[in-house]
Amino acid sequence: MILPIGPVHPGLKEPLRLKLKTRGEKVLSAEIDYGYIHRGIERIMQGKTWQKGIFLSERVCGICSYIHTQTFAETFEKIAGEQAPLRAQYLRVLTNELDRIQSHLLANSTFFKALEHETLFMYMLTLREPVMDAIELLTGNRVNMGWNVVGGVKMDIKQTHMDQIMQIMNKLETDYGRYVQIYEDGPLVSGLRSKDVGVMTREESIMARAVGPIGRASGLEHDVREQHHTYKDNFDWNVVWRKEGDNFARTMNRFDEVWESISLIKQVINNIPEGDVRKKIDIPAGVAEWRNEAPRGEVTYSIETNGNLIKNISIRTPSIMNIDACAKYMLNDVATVADAVATYASSDPCIACAERVTILDETGSVRDFHGVHNINSNLKG
Amino acid sequence: MLDGLKDIIRKSSIHVCLVNTGGCNGCDIEVVALLSPRYDLEQYGIYVHNNPREADVLLITGALAEQWKDKLQKIYAKTPEPKVVVAIGNCPLTGDVFNQEGSSVNAPVSDYIPVDAEVSGCPPRPTEILAAILAVGPDAIAARGRQKL
Secondary structure, eight states, X not given: OEEEEOSSOTTOSSOOEEEEEEETTEEEEEEEEOOTTOXXXXXXXXXXXXXXXXXHHHTTOSTTHHHHHHHHHHHHHHHHTOOOOHHHHHHHHHHHHHHHHHHHHHHHHHHHHHTTOHHHHHHHHHHHHHHHHHHHHHHSOSSOOOOEETTEESSOOOHHHHHHHHHHHHHHHHHHHHHHHHHHHOTTTTTTTTTTSSOOOHHHHHHTTOOHHHHHHTTOOOOGGGXXXXXXXXXXXXXXXXXXXXXXXXXXXXXXHHXXXXXXXXXXXXXXXXXXXXXXXXXXXXXXXXXXXXXXXEEEEEEEEESSBEEEEEEEOSHHHHHHHIIIIITSSBSOHHHHHHXXXXXXXXXXXXXXXXXXXXXXXXXEOOSSOOSOOTTOO | OHHHHHHHHHHTOEEEEEEESSOOSHHHHHHHHHTSTTTOGGGGTEEEOOXXXXXXXXXXXXXXXXXXXXXHHHHHHHSOSSOEEEEESHHHHHOGGGOSTTOOBOOOGGGTSOOSXXXXXXXXXXXXXXXXXXXXXXXXXXXXXXXXX
């Protein structure tokens, strides 16, 4: 029997159709249909200047909106062969890590919601609000920040703001461990739909091209921040990864990455150099590709410009690989439908990122809704 | 007296269904932030359920992507009377940055279903969303419930 879930469903935040092939309560395999929020961002960006494009790139995804603008700006900086001033690079790290903390806390709260563990869900959201305050303090907005420009960041940070962010981070560091422990050691929580549910091995995660915390929880020790010049040269931090590849590992991986992010933010505030936060960059014609580590994994921008307008842009977001990995490998032989929903939530799906392609037929109406061709086509038979 | 009693109960029991019709997700996470103890949506008797069949308030976010054109009307039809539609963010109002040449959005949403309240902002703050739900939700639901009787 095929059990459809979505697009509007109590278990899902975002519109997406999850088709579970079930026998009794057991889930045999799954298929995912995309296309409910395709807006055509790449097409809109063509023929626009970067000043317009950067606002569109921010709205690729609302949860990890920051990293898209940073990658967009850094791609243009690579075309020009220059780098932002060091103070701006530090501020970018600061905002990126704040964004990562709030995204990971939100992802984990969604997972706890899928477990029906309301207490931890509320705790996660309570922890997240001060981080949103810190983002607002720094950039002036909670979600879509409008903070990056090509050649730096828009505004400088004041010492008072840095002190307040430091206070928020100290508070978070003191409180945070308790909630991690509730999940990690809780007799009910860790057994419930977490440990040994939705297992993806290292080989499978390579085949599914899984990235980010989902890949790292399966043993892929890969973080693009290792190759980023700012992180590589100035900061001391570790890649968090685990071997188990189950729901528990994915959630704990996100929990542990928050520790690293807190440490990075403190390093930024303690060591931030003086100087400008923005410089003028003349952009020549050219083409470049740039990668960054979004909260959900590797995001790639490939931009071709004629020096003024964007001729061509291609955005590769992490969610599409992670959702496909979830459908193909994690949702195989899951014991119950409730486990399947928890597994889906643990893969941290962000549908707004994933939507790139819609196929129209001759009359112009939408014919097929797949973001990519479904790699799991064994439901068709 | 029965009507009065029903009004009181209806006003403090509002089920909300969130429909993302093609936005960037920013408004949706602000609705999730409303659930947090800081804003505490549930103290007003509002419950985010995401099930259109038992919803009183439909929260519409997003700029209406291609395949939501008919689906949104179906969801609206499935929602039982009395119902209220709140459009959140610039996307359902005008299409925001997506409403440009080459895009595949069909904003505004009010072309397809009747909209009772509109909150602008990209995204609006959680308190503004809450204020909008409370501004149209309880009274309209109670009043419309009386009309049906």
